């Protein structure tokens with residue numbers, strides 16, 4: 402640590418959610434390190450600027466690359482990312498150093514204002530045949546098509562506020578969003594239903610890293626490594642490393658509709674209670690007609706073990722048919738069909 406009180410430059414996107422997340426991180430860091438000064442450096446990224454190019458054509462890192470360039474150039478010292486928008490492979494010299502405690506990782510259902518006011522529908526399963534559900538994510542659409550074949554899925558893009566406005570004004574019955582963004586922006590009152598693997602009528606596994614924040618720093622920056630220790634949540638970070646490893650193993654260079662769920666569970670073994678990491682994952686074809694799911698529960702005491710566990714589960718799924726699903730998607734992608742990254 403430097404002898405004088407340091408100033409730390411925090412890189413972030415400029416969206417309301419990104420700024421809110423950065424504020425939350427600064428508040429946590431500030432209480433652990435009262436003498437450090439934190440400065441916000443916000444910028445628009447490619448993903449923020451270009452709202453029309455199909456996301457896969459923009460390549461990976463559309464929310465992160467420009468911030469990483471600033472990190473490497475020492476214009477910022479740490480980047481506050483939504484973990485789910487962070488590619489699973491980082492540029493040379495950059496490292497995911499810290500994952501703090503996670504917000505609720507689940508996806509949620511929001512009904513349009515008109516549907517809310519009519520008060521007839523409480524859950525996704527209440528919607529009638531032909532109801533229009535907005536989501537910009539193939540992961541959500543593909544999984545939900547399987548369970549709710551009567552619903553019509555339509556693209557809805559933009560930041561959270563934009564999607565809520567479109568939901569109310571552009572003929573949607575409902576949209577699917579991550580709980581975390583809504584909760585962090587104090588918009589939780591609009592959440593009608595939380596979706597997870599146990600949801601009655603049909604569940605949904607969330608995106609890798611959803612609800613988590615990822616703090617990326619220069620690999621050789623020992624000062625940041627020390628500072629960030631104060632806000633790391635090791636169980637969350639470990640679970641997120643397992644999730645990211647599933648993605649990294651399966652994705653093979655392109656993004657796919659893959660959902661995950663992690664939980665720390667107590668298991669009795671030889672009369673002894675042990676905390677184990679439970680990891681579920683699913684890979685779904687774009688139309689929802691095929692899915693390969695799996696689950697693994699084991700003791701995990703390091704990030705390396707978490708990554709090994711994620712890799713094993715991914716390889717097992719690949720062997721049971723997930724690879725065929727992915728190959729099919731990649732073929733479509735090469736010929737220009739849109740497969741969306743993110744969400």
Ligand SMILES: NCc1[nH]cc(CCC(=O)O)c1CC(=O)O
Pocket residue numbers: 483484485486561577578579580581582610611612613743744
């Ligand atoms: N893909 C966009 C995105 N990136 C992060 C969040 C907020 C939730 C989170 O931090 O996981 C969202 C919005 C959403 O998916 O509803």
